[in-house]
Each structure stands twice: as structure tokens, then as C-alpha cells.
Amino acid sequence: MHRRIAPLGLVVLCLGAVSGLGLPxxxxxxxxxxxxxxxDGVTVEVRVDRLPxxxxxxxxxxxxxxxxxLGVAAPAGTSPEAPLARALNAALVAGKTVYLELDAxxxxxxxxxxxxxxxxPDGRVMVNLVLLATDLxxxxxxxxxxxxxxxxxxxxxxxxxxxTAQARCAPAVPWNEARSQIGNTLCVEGPVMxxxxxxxxxxxxxxxxxxxxxxxxxxxxxxxxVGKFEAAFGTRFWTQLVGKTVQAQGEVKLYRGVAEIxxxxxxxxxxxx
Numbered sequence: 535m536h537r538r539i540a541p542l543g544l545v546v547l548c549l550g551a552v553s554g555l556g557l558p559x560x561x562x563x564x565x566x567x568x569x570x571x572x573x574d575g576v577t578v579e580v581r582v583d584r585l586p587x588x589x590x591x592x593x594x595x596x597x598x599x600x601x602x603x604l605g606v607a608a609p610a611g612t613s614p615e616a617p618l619a620r621a622l623n624a625a626l627v628a629g630k631t632v633y634l635e636l637d638a639x640x641x642x643x644x645x646x647x648x649x650x651x652x653x654x655p656d657g658r659v660m661v662n663l664v665l666l667a668t669d670l671x672x673x674x675x676x677x678x679x680x681x682x683x684x685x686x687x688x689x690x691x692x693x694x695x696x697x698t699a700q701a702r703c704a705p706a707v708p709w710n711e712a713r714s715q716i717g718n719t720l721c722v723e724g725p726v727m728x729x730x731x732x733x734x735x736x737x738x739x740x741x742x743x744x745x746x747x748x749x750x751x752x753x754x755x756x757x758x759x760v761g762k763f764e765a766a767f768g769t770r771f772w773t774q775l776v777g778k779t780v781q782a783q784g785e786v787k788l789y790r791g792v793a794e795i796x797x798x799x800x801x802x803x804x805x806x807x
Contacts, residue, residue: 562657565634569627575608575619603662604648605679605686607672639677672801673766687768709741709751713793721783726775737772752794753782759798766800
């Protein structure tokens with residue numbers, strides 16, 4: 535499926551709506567750098583031009599550092615949309631001076647610096663949120679955007695700039711037809727009739743029919759992944775979904791007679807607005 539990407543001006547306007555939530559009154563970003571290379575949709579290499587005192591560990595003026603945008607994920611490198619994501623990132627930051635703000639966790643698992651990256655010294659236009667405002671990018675919860683978690687949750691749950699009310703995964707199969715396609719990977723659509731949680735913290739969204747009707751179609755989010763979904767959609771987001779239509783993509787499985795999709799990534803769940 536080819537997704538539409540909003541013109542840059544419209545994306546910035548969309549960000550303005552997101553920023554209308556009000557970022558916390560924190561000091562302006564203190565690290566100044568120049569983008570030397572755009573690696574992919576969410577990664578750049580920068581030359582550090584100025585640092586606060588004391589400087590963050592491992593950083594020095596004049597150093598070239600690889601930076602990944604915190605809280606946002608791009609299409610995988612094998613995806614046909616990966617070049618589009620990189621091009622959009624390049625349109626925003628290539629060769630420009632940027633301003634970096636670090637969060638509680640400064641490095642990713644691979645040692646890459648993770649940061650909020652701004653286009654202005656006052657910290658008003660965040661590249662992370664500009665990208666997330668399009669439907670080409672999705673929320674990423676690892677490392678978690680702790681400082682602005684509510685803002686990121688709002689942005690991730692808002693339809694992308696330039697998007698329409700059409701399905702975000704396609705072709706969509708109605709929930710009551712997906713049951714006959716056990717073992718296939720599908721995009722399944724249906725109204726949420728009930729939700730629930732297990733004692734262990736697993737989350738269930740029941741499509742078409744409410745629990746415990748065995749004819750329902752279940753979306754199952756294991757407890758260990760729930761935090762990622764809350765970072766993307768808001769705390770206990772599932773309590774607001776009853777009566778709303780959602781889509782999910784994944785392999786259809788059968789568990790104790792109930793057809794289900796197990797969801798582990800927020801990018802596979804689409805909340806219709």
C-alpha cells in the first residue's frame with residue numbers, strides 16, 4: 535500500500551496542533567549540532583558544535599555522533615517505504631543546524647545516542663513529532679520518551695497529516711470472516727464489543743461479539759508489551775475503545791476455540807477516528 539505523505543508545511547501545521555497540548559516548560563535544548571548525514575528515516579550523523587557544562591557523558595565538541603530520534607520508528611530498511619522515510623527526514627534536517635535534548639535514557643541498546651531533535655533553538659519544532667504526524671512513521675517505545683510521553687501518545691493516536699479516513703492496513707477482512715483463515719497473516723477489522731485484562735496484565739480487545747462468546751475475534755496484547763501500546767495510544771487506552779472500530783494486522787491463530795491475533799507492536803494496531 536502506498537501511503538500519502540503531507541507536504542512539509544502541512545506537517546508543520548499538524549505539529550502545531552500536537553504542540554497545542556503544551557510541552558512542559560523545560561529549558562531550551564542545550565546541545566547544538568550540524569547534520570552531516572541522513573542515515574535513514576529516524577537516524578542522522580551530526581557534528582557536535584556546542585555542549586552544556588557539564589557535558590553529557592561521551593560527548594565532545596567537534597565529535598561526530600550517530601543520533602536516533604527518540605519515540606519514533608521508520609519503515610524497515612527492506613520496506614519500499616524506507617526511501618520515502620529517509621527523503622522526508624532529509625528534507626527536514628540535511629545540512630542544517632539542529633538542537634538536541636536528551637531524556638532519562640541517553641543511549642539505545644546499540645549505544646546510539648537517542649534524543650529529541652529540534653529545528654529551532656527554543657525547542658518549539660521537534661523533528662520527532664513532525665515525522666510522527668505523518669502516517670509513514672509509527673511510535674517507538676524503546677527507549678521510552680519519558681519526558682514527553684503524553685505528547686507522543688497523542689501524536690501517535692492522531693491520524694497522520696494528509697491521511698484520510700480510509701483503512702490504514704489493507705485489504706481489511708471483516709472480523710467474522712477472518713476466523714476461516716487460521717494461519718494466514720491478515721488485516722482484520724471490527725467493532726470493539728468488550729475489553730478486558732488478565733490478572734497478569736494481558737489486554738484483550740474483543741471484536742464483533744463480547745466476551746465470553748466463542749464466536750468473537752480477539753486481539754491479545756501480552757502483558758510484557760502493554761507498556762509500548764500505552765506509550766503509543768495513552769494510559770489504559772483500551773478502556774476508551776468499546777463501540778469503536780479498530781484494525782489489526784498479524785497472523786490469525788486459534789486459541790481455545792477463539793480466533794485471535796497476538797499484538798506485540800503498536801504499529802500493528804490502528805484506531806479508527
